[in-house]
Amino acid sequence: MEIPATLESAIDAAVTHHLRSELGARGLLLDSADLGLSESTNAALGRWLMERLLRECYPDAEGLAVQFERTGDMARIGAALAFGAVTSRVLAGAHDRAGRRTSAEYLCAVFNLAIGLVDGICDGETTIGVQLLDHCENADLIGAAIERRQRGWLHTQLPDLLAADDTVAFTATVIEAFFANLHDLYSDDPEVRGIVGRQLGDALHAETASVRDPFTALSAAGRIECSRATSVLPFGIISTITNAEAAPTVSARATLLGEAMWRVDDLVDLVDDARNGALNGVLLAACGKRARYDTADLAAVLDSPVIAAAAAEAALRLHDGLPAVRVFSEDQRAYLAFVQRYAAIVPAL
Numbered sequence: 001m002e003i004p005a006t007l008e009s010a011i012d013a014a015v016t017h018h019l020r021s022e023l024g025a026r027g028l029l030l031d032s033a034d035l036g037l038s039e040s041t042n043a044a045l046g047r048w049l050m051e052r053l054l055r056e057c058y059p060d061a062e063g064l065a066v067q068f069e070r071t072g073d074m075a076r077i078g079a080a081l082a083f084g085a086v087t088s089r090v091l092a093g094a095h096d097r098a099g100r101r102t103s104a105e106y107l108c109a110v111f112n113l114a115i116g117l118v119d120g121i122c123d124g125e126t127t128i129g130v131q132l133l134d135h136c137e138n139a140d141l142i143g144a145a146i147e148r149r150q151r152g153w154l155h156t157q158l159p160d161l162l163a164a165d166d167t168v169a170f171t172a173t174v175i176e177a178f179f180a181n182l183h184d185l186y187s188d189d190p191e192v193r194g195i196v197g198r199q200l201g202d203a204l205h206a207e208t209a210s211v212r213d214p215f216t217a218l219s220a221a222g223r224i225e226c227s228r229a230t231s232v233l234p235f236g237i238i239s240t241i242t243n244a245e246a247a248p249t250v251s252a253r254a255t256l257l258g259e260a261m262w263r264v265d266d267l268v269d270l271v272d273d274a275r276n277g278a279l280n281g282v283l284l285a286a287c288g289k290r291a292r293y294d295t296a297d298l299a300a301v302l303d304s305p306v307i308a309a310a311a312a313e314a315a316l317r318l319h320d321g322l323p324a325v326r327v328f329s330e331d332q333r334a335y336l337a338f339v340q341r342y343a344a345i346v347p348a349l
Contacts, residue, residue, distance in 0.1 A: 001275055003295060008271045011302055015267045018311035019343045026319045030336055032347040038337035041330075045085060046078025049109045053081065056180075057173045077113060083338050084112025087235070088242045089331040090322070091254055103185045108238045110178045115203070115234050117171040122211045123278070128161075132168055133208045135159065136175070141204060145197025146190060148183045151176065182241075192244040196237060203233040210279050215292060220284070227279040231265060232258030256321030263314035264343055267307065274298050282310050 023029050030038060088108035092101065118136075122129030139154050155163075155172040162168045186192045206229035214223055235258035239251045266273075266282045273280035274293045285306060286297045301307060318339065322332055340347070 001277070001293065001295065003271060003275055003298065007295070007298055007302065011270055011298060011307075014302060014307050015270060015311070016344060018308045019264070019267060019314070020345050022308075022311040022315035023318070023340070023343075023345070026315050028315060028318055028336055028339075029345065030333060030340060030347060034333055035337055035340060035347050038330075038333045039341065042082045042086065042334055042337060043075070043078065045334075046075070046080075046082035049081035049085060049106065050074065050078045052106065053110060053113070053174070053177060057170075057177055079338075080113040080116040081109040084109035084238065086331060086334045086338065087112070087238050087257070090257070090335045091235075091239050091242050091251060103181070104242050104244075107178065107181045107185055108241055110174060110181060111237060111241070112234070114171065114174045114178050117167065117174060118207065119230075121167060121171065122207065123276070126211055128165060128168065129211055130208070131159065131162055132171070133204065133211070135162065136204060137208070141179075141200045142194075142197035144179045145182060145193045145200065149179070151180075185241075186244065189244065192240070195244075196240055199233065199237045199240060202229070203237065206230050206233055214279055215277070223279055224281055224284050227266070227281045227284065228259070228262050230279075231262035234258070235261070253321045256317045260314045260317035260321060261339075263310045263317065264339060267310055267314070268343060270301065270307075271298070282306055 020029070085105040085108060088105045092104075118129070118132065121132055135158060136154070139157065144153070154176050155169060158169065158172055162172075182193060182196060206226055209218065209226050210230050214226060218226060232255060235254040239254035243251060262281065266280050269278075270280065270282060272278075274283055274297065277292060282301060283293050283297055286301050286304070287293050322328070322335075328336065
């Protein structure tokens with residue numbers, strides 16, 4: 001869909017304005033000093049996690065460098081790892097953070113990178129993305145969570161077309177690393193591994209439904225729920241991994257943070273999702289039961305209160321998903337830094 005540049009600019013400006021206003025009104029924006037410090041800390045965490053993961057995935061240093069150069073932006077991969085670890089910290093309960101707590105953060109980091117890589121592949125090339133999702137489905141991820149498998153169980157079985165894609169090959173290797181660390185962390189708890197496996201199955205089904213022509217396969221209500229699920233379910237998995245020692249269930253805070261990011265993501269990607277025909281909860285509300293978006297939907301969104309409403313909902317969910325304290329902790333500031341930067345909100349001087 002062709003989108004006039006003036007309309008695209010107006011929508012981007014409206015999204016930034018309303019997110020800044022709603023997040024700021026609830027005290028969820030960092031000033032320039034706190035944002036800079038948190039981003040520096042997050043970047044260092046991302047580099048450390050990336051080095052650990054790459055040593056695990058590619059013990060041969062030379063092979064590591066060649067393979068990793070082909071996967072894309074190192075900073076982006078480090079950021080995905082750091083966000084997973086920081087989300088785990090924010091969702092952690094009062095149980096001991098030493099030992100298993102640190103391992104859980106690493107596992108959540110690897111998980112977040114894996115889903116980010118899969119999502120990026122699906123966004124970039126739907127055909128390749130669907131084939132990768134089908135390959136994961138056929139590989140039985142639930143079974144992989146219950147029974148440990150040998151190295152290469154997913155990567156070496158890739159169809160030739162997928163195996164030739166370096167990003168897909170790297171993604172498969174990261175997925176394998178996730179399962180290996182899941183078994184290491186919860187080697188004595190098959191119940192937890194089974195729960196994570198079932199949650200992964202749900203997330204895989206939601207992602208597949210979201211990219212396999214959802215406008216004809218799903219009802220209007222089903223499209224919105226599918227859009228929500230692809231954002232919320234990963235937070236549930238991080239919650240289970242993080243708090244399994246206390247209670248292997250999805251916390252209410254995980255759902256709230258997932259719904260907040262669903263709305264933020266919808267707003268940030270409004271124009272791109274319209275252009276690519278991807279599921280977007282804000283656009284779906286505008287086009288109703290029709291099978292596709294059009295330019296009029298974007299114009300209608302801009303002229304309606306829907307952007308402001310989605311921004312308000314995102315801020316409310318984010319506020320409720322963080323403990324009600326007068327001063328944010330270092331981990332909470334780190335999390336808010338990710339949200340603020342993703343929403344492209346520049347702090348006031």
